Amino acid sequence: MGMKYASFNILLLLLLVMYADGRVDSLSHMDQSVMVFFTLKDLEVGNSMSIYFRKKDSSTSPRFLPRDEAEAIPFSLTELPNLLRFFSFSEDSPQAKAMEATLRECETPAIKGEIKFCATSIGSMLDFAISIIGLNSDIKIFATEHHTKSSTLFQNYTILKEPDEVLASRMVACHTMPYPYAILYCHTQETENKVFKVSLGGDNGDRVTAVAVCHMDTSQWKHDHVSFRVLGIEPGMPGVCHFFPADNFILVPEY
Ligand SMILES: *[C@@H]1O[C@H](CO)[C@@H](O)[C@H](O)[C@H]1NC(C)=O
Numbered sequence: 001m002g003m004k005y006a007s008f009n010i011l012l013l014l015l016l017v018m019y020a021d022g023r024v025d026s027l028s029h030m031d032q033s034v035m036v037f038f039t040l041k042d043l044e045v046g047n048s049m050s051i052y053f054r055k056k057d058s059s060t061s062p063r064f065l066p067r068d069e070a071e072a073i074p075f076s077l078t079e080l081p082n083l084l085r086f087f088s089f090s091e092d093s094p095q096a097k098a099m100e101a102t103l104r105e106c107e108t109p110a111i112k113g114e115i116k117f118c119a120t121s122i123g124s125m126l127d128f129a130i131s132i133i134g135l136n137s138d139i140k141i142f143a144t145e146h147h148t149k150s151s152t153l154f155q156n157y158t159i160l161k162e163p164d165e166v167l168a169s170r171m172v173a174c175h176t177m178p179y180p181y182a183i184l185y186c187h188t189q190e191t192e193n194k195v196f197k198v199s200l201g202g203d204n205g206d207r208v209t210a211v212a213v214c215h216m217d218t219s220q221w222k223h224d225h226v227s228f229r230v231l232g233i234e235p236g237m238p239g240v241c242h243f244f245p246a247d248n249f250i251l252v253p254e255y
Pocket residue numbers: 050154155156
């Protein structure tokens with residue numbers, strides 16, 4: 001196990017703060033990693049905003065297991081003690097905490113109007129996507145692309161051109177989760193979402209084509225959802241958007 005999961009330690013540092021979809025508890029220390037939210041009306045050419053982009057780092061990302069291997073390993077909170085033994089992590093290690101948080105998140109029931117699924121392999125992720133999008137259309141994948149190499153994670157970006165709206169009658173969004181092997185938390189909502197590709201220019205010259213999703217109905221979201229606090233808006237306000245880091249992606253039908 002040792003070498004295969006060695007990078008898990010480094011990953012943890014990045015991932016324990018990464019839950020951009022609403023798991024950060026306090027904004028008092030203004031964690032930069034929550035600076036991914038904006039509102040629909042901010043999407044205008046020339047507008048500038050501070051954005052945090054977690055970078056994809058293939059050397060620290062956990063690997064996908066082949067489907068048969070992944071399905072031979074239990075993936076449930078009740079199995080955590082056995083899993084910790086299997087991966088040789090002590091009960092109070094940060095790795096154990098991360099695994100517990102991921103399993104807990106995966107086992108939390110979806111909110112009303114949402115379908116969620118934690119995929120332990122690419123195959124099971126695709127099966128889920130097909131069950132949502134259907135077999136009648138091909139599936140297109142969108143992810144944020146960095147066109148420049150730089151180590152800057154947080155800076156001001158200007159919207160360089162009119163954002164492109166991606167037609168997305170149905171959409172599955174997948175987020176990587178901290179775990180000793182690759183886990184994708186994928187979900188879809190019955191409520192209306194808008195998907196955009198946004199050309200951004202960073203203050204340092206970085207160029208990014210960022211994928212953003214705007215949620216047109218947030219009425220089922222928890223009132224203390226981090227986005228409401230970051231944006232300083234009333235809970236439940238429609239048109240809450242967020243950028244995706246490069247290691248997340250969305251799947252939509254190809255028209
Ligand atoms: C972004 O711009 C604002 C306004 O000009 C400035 O106050 C802020 O410090 C800048 N943020 C970063 C991360 O450079």
